[in-house]
Amino acid sequence: MLNVLVPLTELITYILFSILIGHVALQFVSPEKKPSIYISRRFLLSCVLGIILFTFGPLLQVVAYFGGSVGVAQTLFSVLFTFEIGKAWIAIVWCSILLWLAIYLESSKYIQAVLLFLMVLSIGYASHVASLSFWTGFTSHTVHFLAVTLWAGILIQVSWFSKDSTNWDRFLRWFTPFAVSCMIVILISGVIVMLFVIDFKDYVNAWVLPYGQMLLFKHISIIPLLVFAFINGILVRRMRKTPTFDPRLWVKAESICLVIIFFFTGVLGTLSPPHDIDQTVKSEGAVNWVTNLLGSSIKIPVNLEIIGSSQGIVSFIFGVLFLIMIVLSFYKKKTPVLAVFLVISFIISTYLGLMTSVALE
Template sequence: MNVLIPISEFGNYLMFSILAGHVVLQFVPEGSKPKLNVPKSVLLLSTLGIIIFTLVPIVQVIFYFKDSVGLQQATMSVLTEFQVGKSWIFIGFMATFLWMTIYVKGSKYLQMLLLFLMVLGVGYASHSASLSFWKGLFSHTTHFLIVSLWTGILIHISWFSKNHSSWLKFLRWFTPFAIVCLVVIFISGFILMVPIVEPKDYVKSWVLPYGQMLLLKHISIIPVIVFAFVNGFLVKKAMNHSTFNPRPWLIGESILLMFVFYFTAVMGTLSPPHTIDLTVISEGASPWVEWLLGIDIIVPLHVQFIPFFQTILLIVISFVFLAMIIVSFKNRKPYLGLIFGVSFMAAVYMGLMLSMSI
């Protein structure tokens, strides 16, 4: 079950993104986007996938309580009393109606409403909503919705477009849209992070599995931004060459976003470290961090960030990898840009982790 939870979380992000991209692109005029060929089966399976993937955490909670109260009582209690259970029932109903609406090619406005209600259900079941209901509900719903919209458009345009006609017209509205999405994602993400990991404890949280995933998530966003810069600005100049195909660069950006999704999905399975020292006492520090630093982590924690020559060199090399993404674009080699993006994540992660002193 512990293996299935991250997979289900990742699947949820992907399925919601595919549906969000489909819904929002219906409102874009045909002349302002490339011609798309999205199989209806992909949309229908995405809707069903959400029902299945959102069920996995429910099953985990049920199995946690079944030995003490019995399977039937545990199931009824989780579905009727827990936020995650009530949310799944609501999302399941909305997803069923959305499936029928897509199947009969129903109103795009109805599809938009049903999808928004499903996203609202995700926000209702979030950890942030359990801490501060209205603030958490609004922040998580906004964050999840904007990420789904931005990623969903990228997935549709990169993987399902038949050609790159109208690409410049597409970039004319999508580039400012993506910039606004990034700003909203950063603000809402910060609001979601602060109640769990205060900025002053950010480096300290790296000793925990949750902090590790949070760090990797933040690191993985950086090459995505570089790819977004390439796709939003440099592509416009390259489109003057008739042989240039912009799709592989959007595919590269969407693949890098999958790293962000994966790290976020794993975070959802870990205990949030509201008090880091207490979390270390109750659950222990990350075995990976202890192995990497060659020490046993004990409380009270006194974590410092002390870079030395080798770690500074790693961080410098990581930014060289970022610059090489731009170079690979000039050489028209998107696969190299993707490799450099992943290399950046590895180099900067190792540079930061090895700079920790505990």
């Protein structure tokens, strides 16, 4: 049950933080440089309360793990006051209460921004990489989380809560370079975070483990997100001349692509990081479907090699075609729902292409 519940809480946490950070960030943008946006105060207050609830998910997992030996109440007390994840949750609760009051009383945007930033710092403080190397891990995870939620938050605001697409060209003039900057920061900080867990030389070997599989899915899903960013940042300017064209629909599709990445990230947060792949395989075992795809059992030491295969090449070709069809569906003015379907098809096709191109040595 927790294997499903905790990743779901992580996913919702990312979405709630994105909504609030996007809302506050756009308060610093002048009205003529953004679409007209309406989001109810009641909904924002619910998002703040939701953060208190859903950030408790990882704590619940820790309590369930240790609770059987010393009791749930004692374990909960110990986790809250002696574990970094518990201390971080207490900080998030206090900041959330203050943020709830700040939004309810319509106080300064600067106060709201500071409180949200403190909550983001708490997320970084509780991260796994911070426990391995505090300052480097804490900084890289915090920057990564902030860049992701800033980009996603603004996208969610302008696509799901805007009244119309007025000022869209002016919005793109600043948001496109901003999004590119966020992506660069996300990639750099993401690599730093990953290297705390997996060395580059072990990246392929990690595919035999659940953590490596989710990391692979996450990295694959970034590619169609870049295609959407290209469409919504550059190609959309040419379509603006069409009176019936609504760019918000395609930004909604991009935000859904981000939610897919959030899902894989949420699952990653609940899995054991494979610092030693051979030891992790020995203690936890390999992923069953990987064993089936490879056609043989996983032996220690794990040594996966990319060898290429006809099935893999065909799958990669289909993956490239799916990306091209995303762009074509935009030019042909098809529904963005089709583009989301093509994104999922690309992820599956590219994943199968990679998994059928490796072999145990």
